[in-house]
């Protein structure tokens with residue numbers, strides 16, 4: 001008889017209460033897949049997008065109904081079983097990674113391709129390690145141009161990626177303006193932000209001096225507005241937001257940037273261990289701090305998602321199992 005596990009399931013897009021606990025078979029790893037006994041899964045905005053089915057790209061693979069029944073991509077746990085082609089890991093290894101293609105982290109077990117996983121740094125707990133893969137990769141790539149004396153703005157800076165990005169920009173010697181809702185201003189100041197803006201009250205385009213680098217984690221503006229927020233030679237990159245805004249940025253931003261001595265576009269974030277390992281090293285060496293706002297039990301995933309969706313999370317929210 002199949003072994004069963006608890007998993008947080010949903011079969012339609014909607015608010016957090018569409019998520020329910022269910023008993024399902026423990027998945028079997030095939031090929032180069034690893035079965036991970038979950039310890040911790042951190043919540044990313046991509047989980048919220050997958051839950052609500054918005055923006056439109058969150059419905060890729062399942063236009064009317066979610067294709068994946070269990071959310072949760074940034075996982076950390078212990079290898080329980082391996083597929084016949086797995087080379088890197090053996091049973092008992094502590095691993096973590098971003099399982100974005102398969103999800104499934106809000107469960108007692110999840111299968112992941114071994115190529116998305118890395119060995120968990122021994123100095124980090126599973127809760128800490130689970131905060132790094134997606135947010136760390138975004139922050140590292142988004143802040144690659146941050147440098148001494150540069151003016152850097154991070155929009156959506158009070159969440160998971162933003163908390164890492166603020167610290168990276170400060171380490172690089174930049175002057176950092178951090179934008180998020182009013183409840184996160186103190187938090188962003190505590191991470192080193194020189195200037196903070198409440199997006200519910202002020203528009204950073206009109207209320208701040210031009211910037212050399214803008215990382216927009218939640219893009220809502222036109223390429224023209226972004227151009228106005230950039231100094232000559234400045235670079236704007238967004239990573240998330242409504243599909244029409246991202247499309248406008250990719251096409252209109254490219255043209256406008258070329259005409260105005262600025263670079264405006266979408267950052268296609270590369271995911272995987274080689275792209276988040278640098279952040280794990282910085283966190284293990286205590287050079288970058290991990291900020292976990294709250295930890296929820298697996299059974300309370302709906303509450304955890306609602307907490308994130310209500311705009312309350314400062315840094316990361318993590319769900320633990322077992």
Ligand SMILES: NC(=O)c1ccc[n+]([C@@H]2O[C@H](COP(=O)([O-])OP(=O)(O)OC[C@H]3O[C@@H](n4cnc5c(N)ncnc54)[C@H](OP(=O)(O)O)[C@@H]3O)[C@@H](O)[C@H]2O)c1
Nearest residue numbers: 044045156158159160161180181199217218239240269311
């Ligand atoms: N390009 C890629 O390959 C790729 C891959 C993975 C993820 N992503 C994207 O990367 C982003 C990373 O997000 P994350 O996980 O760090 O999210 P997060 O932890 O949820 O943080 C996002 C922050 O932005 C704030 N925010 C919401 N609307 C805003 C607005 N209009 N102006 C300013 N701030 C606003 C949120 O605050 P509230 O609480 O007020 O809403 C929250 O604090 C997401 O957009 C995701 O879709 C991109």
